[in-house]
Amino acid sequence: MDIKDLLLEGLNSAPKYIDVSCRYDEQGSKYDEECENLEEYYYYRAEKHLVRTTVTDVVSNLDMPLKIFELGCGNTKKTQIFLDEILRHESSIEYSPNDVSEDFLEKTCENLFAIYGSRLKVDTMVGDLMKVLPKIRNYRGRKLLLWLGGLQCFPLNVQSKILSSIASTLQGHDVCLMSTDVTQSRETIEKAYMDFDEFKPFSKLYKNGVHVINRELKSNIDLSKFELEGRYVENKDVSSASYIQVWLRSLAQQSYVLETVGKTVTFGKGEKLLLHNGNGMSHKYTFEQLEHLFASVKLQIVKKWDNEHSVLMLVKRITS
Numbered sequence: 001m002d003i004k005d006l007l008l009e010g011l012n013s014a015p016k017y018i019d020v021s022c023r024y025d026e027q028g029s030k031y032d033e034e035c036e037n038l039e040e041y042y043y044y045r046a047e048k049h050l051v052r053t054t055v056t057d058v059v060s061n062l063d064m065p066l067k068i069f070e071l072g073c074g075n076t077k078k079t080q081i082f083l084d085e086i087l088r089h090e091s092s093i094e095y096s097p098n099d100v101s102e103d104f105l106e107k108t109c110e111n112l113f114a115i116y117g118s119r120l121k122v123d124t125m126v127g128d129l130m131k132v133l134p135k136i137r138n139y140r141g142r143k144l145l146l147w148l149g150g151l152q153c154f155p156l157n158v159q160s161k162i163l164s165s166i167a168s169t170l171q172g173h174d175v176c177l178m179s180t181d182v183t184q185s186r187e188t189i190e191k192a193y194m195d196f197d198e199f200k201p202f203s204k205l206y207k208n209g210v211h212v213i214n215r216e217l218k219s220n221i222d223l224s225k226f227e228l229e230g231r232y233v234e235n236k237d238v239s240s241a242s243y244i245q246v247w248l249r250s251l252a253q254q255s256y257v258l259e260t261v262g263k264t265v266t267f268g269k270g271e272k273l274l275l276h277n278g279n280g281m282s283h284k285y286t287f288e289q290l291e292h293l294f295a296s297v298k299l300q301i302v303k304k305w306d307n308e309h310s311v312l313m314l315v316k317r318i319t320s
């Protein structure tokens with residue numbers, strides 16, 4: 001869906017929401033990078049440590065040569081750990097990164113060229129990963145689909161849809177390498193995600209979707225008339241996951257014109273504008289929940305590497 005339609009769909013819903021994908025314009029991606037350096041943000045550090053300490057074993061489980069397709073690649077800092085290890089054995093590698101943020105992806109690729117030169121043959125795929133997956137399916141050679149720290153961002157019903165699409169993209173010996181969050185401590189999670197100080201990068205990232213509305217739909221929604229709030233929802237049910245809900249609460253009755261579409265959006269006093277679609281975002285899973293989710297879309301975890309906060313999984317399609 002075009003970003004304007006996605007934003008409008010959210011504003012026309014009850015409750016109103018801004019899809020998580022919409023916050024990742026170039027500025028949003030920079031805030032996301034700033035979050036990586038926060039002391040209290042355990043996940044990024046834990047995942048990077050996991051990748052660093054397991055990369056030799058992970059890569060030894062891949063059949064070379066293959067082409068790497070990456071979904072929601074961000075700044076590729078973790079990906080580079082895999083690329084470095086692969087390039088110790090291979091003279092070059094084909095790499096096709098995807099991200100919804102076009103400008104940020106362009107800068108990431110300039111950076112990759114500066115590091116790897118012609119040893120990395122890059123072709124980019126800009127846009128929503130659900131649009132990109134069918135194109136990846138058409139690639140005839142052996143592939144590795146990489147999706148780091150992405151699954152947990154989407155609502156549960158969307159996760160199933162994306163995983164089904166991944167399953168139908170994997171052919172023969174293709175594999176998908178995925179990582180996600182397995183943290184179980186409420187205290188750790190609340191410390192990382194629930195500090196709503198306006199100068200913190202997470203607050204800026206959460207609110208960035210409103211700047212995207214103001215730019216894309218030509219509006220002037222005033223963030224000072226909203227308060228950022230949220231909660232952590234713990235869920236041990238095997239067919240679910242734990243997650244975070246974050247919203248902007250309207251401090252007054254207020255209306256804004258969306259010039260691009262000639263419509264007005266009204267927020268009642270106390271009304272919530274959710275900063276994600278569906279049940280929530282930043283999901284945290286038990287291993288049983290992950291196995292259940294994958295099995296429901298005919299995917300199987302064939303090998304996993306984990307630590308206290310993150311898990312890296314090699315996933316294949318169940319063919320029988």
Ligand SMILES: C[S@@+](CC[C@H](N)C(=O)[O-])C[C@H]1O[C@@H](n2cnc3c(N)ncnc32)[C@H](O)[C@@H]1O
Pocket residue numbers: 020021024029032071072073074075076077078098099100101127128129130147148149150153
């Ligand atoms: C949490 S970051 C993870 C980035 C990177 N994979 C990493 O592990 O550091 C999520 C990334 O997915 C991208 N993204 C969000 N929604 C997307 C979508 N619908 N399609 C493709 N990329 C998306 C964001 O721009 C961002 O770079």
